[in-house]
Amino acid sequence: MAAVEERQAPREPANEAEAMAHRRRMQKVQLGVFLIIVAVLPLVLQAMRPNDYRYYLHILVFIGLNLILATGLNLLMGYAGQVSLGHAAFYGLGAYTSGILTARYGWNPWAAMLAALVLTCFVAWLVGKPALRLKGHYLAMATLGVGIIVAVVIRQWTSLTGGSAGLLQIPSMTLFGFEFKSNMDTHYYYFVWAFVMLLTIIFANLVQSRPGRALRALHDSELAAQTLGVDTAGFKVRAFVVSAAYASIAGTLYAHSSMRFLSPTPFDFHTSIALLVMVVLGGQGTLWGPVVGAVTITFINETLRPYTNYDIVVYGLLLMILMIVMPGGLARGLAALWNWLLDRFSRSSQGEQQ
């Protein structure tokens, strides 16, 4: 595989600036194609699998939520070079804050979403500020702790969260008077994926900007970034807060999804690890890595559902195999494979002409 990755696609740009502009345009094209796929997928499914349609749509909503979570975590891991071992906690904070405020206190879901976002960002800032001042992976330790604390609070504070029995009767999301009712999965699919697209575009904007470059720079060399005036600790905290904000939004969307019910299980350590695997499997520091990761892991998750706790073994094996075969992740690995195939194809067709 290493040999494949080293081989570059044959390209001799006449003008370097033009080649770079071309690459930026290509990304817009990719985003456009992605948007079209997302838009027509339910129609295709409905036509091809009318019997399982709702089941597939349900999975697609979860892929969307996982994609939001993985994209946020990718910003932290792939760009700021930090690891969060408790990202499910921020997912849970978003979900339960939204759920509690709307179900128990009758808040408008949008106001609750905003409140959840503020609370989650504040908690992330509180954890990240001291942990990221220090060099090394203290954030991983701190987030591991937060993950455990949040999971325990959700389970034990039953008067507020409903505990293991669950938080029931969460109202539906509404948009301009339109209610996303539980029996209309197609609408909620588009609602969730609109967020996915928006948050993906925001992510793409962010990584190709002054703050995004600052993050990538400090990931490569903290010292060099500092000597150019980058407040490395500050940018790491900001990246962490943004990644927690992504998780919070995913949490709110989860709370108002078709089940309209929250239980503690999706927000425990298990999910944090699954998210980690999504990012690494897909490819850290790439735009499309989280997509590949979220799709793969959500499907694996569904397939392994009957075997409950064994999925973690599969994640472990997957990580090990991937680290050996495609250390850059599936997205990079597949791109390299594609280029290699193109290269082979163009060569063999040249050979035939001669």
Place this chain on the structure above:
Amino acid sequence: MSRPLLTLSGLSKSFGGLQAVSDVAFDVQERQIKALIGPNGAGKTTIFNLLTGVLHPDAGSATFGGHELIGLPPHRVACLGISRTFQTSLLFDQMTVLENVMVGHHLSGRSNMLTAALRIFGASAEEREYREVAMAALERAGLADLAGRPAAELPIGQRRLVEVARALAAEPKLLLMDEPAAGLNMRETDAIAELIQEIRSRGITVLLVEHDMSLVMSISDEILVLDGGRRLAEGLPKEIRTDERVLAAYLGEEADD
């Protein structure tokens, strides 16, 4: 004589039992090219690290244009107008050459996480502007063809040039260069010498650490000799060349050339 741009006094730093820098004091005048020389372990790079906030001294002070540098974190030092290049060219290897130079513009940029994410309040315009400015800088440095290449792919001579271009993008008043000619061949060394003089002609003060004596002697206005963390001698190149203490401590083997 005008007021010095940079003044060090009584600067000391020890690592465990080793006294790396001991009571060092010197001035750097504005628009000067000043060289720090001395045998390995003389404390030259340590002085750079103390000035840029990477290390904290045990004692002493350093003022730059009226500001005390000691106690500031590295990014605050950069804000005051001090840029730096490293002995082993610390480029951002995962980024392209152009992006490397664009990070150099970090301090003059305004966009933050929010405006950049939503491309509002001129974030896009700023991005375009710095892309163009960085491209122009690469063209001037003869590196335009490499703009889209990952920095990791460059040979050492070009890495040095990109690093200098990146440091200059920060529009510093003072540029600290740690062994700019290390690992370069003679032709590349001549190019670096020319570049350093060109940098000074733009009004930027240069303080460099260098082992290549012919380079140091040909471009420096003033030379400070360190030995074992102490200031051994200071003066014009021709004075240093004939200083007996220096010859004994350091230039002995060089004088045979």
